[in-house]
Amino acid sequence: MSSHLCITIRFHDGLFHGRRDGGEPEWPPSPLRVFQALVAAAAAQTNERNSLAQAGPMLRWLEAQPAPLIAAPSARRGEKYRLYVPDNVGDLVARSWRKGNPGSIADYRSEKDVQPMRLEGEDAVHYLWPLPPDDAEFANHRPLLESCVRAITHLGWGVDMVVADASVLSEEDAEKLPGRRWQPIAGDPRNALRVPLAGTLDDLNKRYAAFLQRARPEGFHPVPPLSRFRVVSYLRGTEPPALPFAAFTFLTPTADGMRPFDPVRNGMRVAGMMRHAAGEESVAAALGWPDEKVRQMIHGHAEPEGAAHQPTNGPRFAFIPIPSIEPR
Numbered sequence: 001m002s003s004h005l006c007i008t009i010r011f012h013d014g015l016f017h018g019r020r021d022g023g024e025p026e027w028p029p030s031p032l033r034v035f036q037a038l039v040a041a042a043a044a045q046t047n048e049r050n051s052l053a054q055a056g057p058m059l060r061w062l063e064a065q066p067a068p069l070i071a072a073p074s075a076r077r078g079e080k081y082r083l084y085v086p087d088n089v090g091d092l093v094a095r096s097w098r099k100g101n102p103g104s105i106a107d108y109r110s111e112k113d114v115q116p117m118r119l120e121g122e123d124a125v126h127y128l129w130p131l132p133p134d135d136a137e138f139a140n141h142r143p144l145l146e147s148c149v150r151a152i153t154h155l156g157w158g159v160d161m162v163v164a165d166a167s168v169l170s171e172e173d174a175e176k177l178p179g180r181r182w183q184p185i186a187g188d189p190r191n192a193l194r195v196p197l198a199g200t201l202d203d204l205n206k207r208y209a210a211f212l213q214r215a216r217p218e219g220f221h222p223v224p225p226l227s228r229f230r231v232v233s234y235l236r237g238t239e240p241p242a243l244p245f246a247a248f249t250f251l252t253p254t255a256d257g258m259r260p261f262d263p264v265r266n267g268m269r270v271a272g273m274m275r276h277a278a279g280e281e282s283v284a285a286a287l288g289w290p291d292e293k294v295r296q297m298i299h300g301h302a303e304p305e306g307a308a309h310q311p312t313n314g315p316r317f318a319f320i321p322i323p324s325i326e327p328r
Contacts, residue, residue, distance in 0.1 A: 004128040004174045005138070005145075007034060008165045009155050014119040015078065018156035020193070027117045028072035028125055028182055032194035032229050033155055035063060037164075039204055041151035042144075050209075055148060056201065058141040063196040067184035067232045068129045071177045073122035080115040126177050131168065142168075181237040188233040188242045195232045203228035267321030275299070275319045 009029070018033060020026040042048075042055035052059065087108040096103030131138055149166035169177075184195075203226055210223045235241065277283070279298040284291070295301040296312045303310040 002133070002171045003131045004169050004171070005131055006167050006169045006174065006177075007038075007127045007149055008124050008167070009034065009127075009152070010124040010163050010165075011119060011155075012123075012161045012163070014123050015116040015160065016075070016119070016156050017114065017116045017160055025077055025115055025117050026193070027075045028070045028193075028234070029155055030193035030195065031068055031070075031127060032196050032200070034127055035059075035196040035200065036204065037152045037155050038062070038148055039201065041153070041164075042148040045148050045151040050205075052201075052205070055144060058144050058148070059201045060198070061137060061141055062129075062145070063200045064198045065129045067195045068127045069184070070182040070234060071126040071128065071179040072182060073124070073179045074120045075117040076120060078116045078118040080113055083112045083114060084109040085112045122178050124179075126179065128169070128174055128177075182234040183237060184232045185235050185241050186232070188235065190239075190242065191234050192231045193234050194229045197228065197230050199228045200226075271319040271321045275317075278317065278319075 016027070016029060018026045018029055020030075039052075039055075039059060042059060043052060046052070046054045048054060086105055087110055094103075146166045149164050152162060152164035154160055155162045155164075182191075207223060207226055210221070214221050214223055275298060279294055284294045289297070291305075295305070296314070297316050300312045300316050301309060302312045
């Protein structure tokens, strides 16, 4: 029977403040967030801030696993509010005081908009990785993995306090977990979340080393952003994946502008134009099709050229004008 590694993250106050690229609220929390939290917890648990000699093999095993399935409760955007956060410019204020001038740290504040995701019903998010039967490597890593997962204290912002646990669930028990199922889907641009891959741990270690060396005698050295990860779209089980499509624009013969066009009233005309274009010699040559196959597959003619029309009795392309139904 198949089994799953399950990492459960339970939020104390039912709020999650993490944001995706572009500053938009993120839901569910990305697998990369869980991995980064686990790296921090492993460093604290093993008291290895630089090398991660004990936890390194376990973390490299986890980062090489496929994108996990996520079971998460429903969440809605909370009310947005604004904070005024003091800037880290205490040296400027102290310098002003030293010169006998007035100065206040309250004069140096930046606006920060906050809009958390508010969990509804349950307060736990479950991440599920499939395990092959009798995985000896996982069996070796399991004790340390479970210990480090239980050392996770935050996920998202510093105010997002959590408790975490790791377990192995059967397929039947995994299906019983509450919450909506979020499936990793390739090639779909919706709800893109960051996922670790082989090399993410090394990139995190390099970033941490750069953080420790950011202040040098010759000046400040910015810490480079994390770059070793992949982006995977997560869709709910009720959402169909996006279908591939090709978009065309109708231009005037000189290609200097749009031709006035009503797609609703002229849909059949567009279908005919597409069928005619698909039957051109250049298209047939690119496909390596003989004229007979083009007549059958594209135009629907089974008769020899010049004979009475006979419809194709078999597979053929259909050019059907369907009006666009968009999320807008």
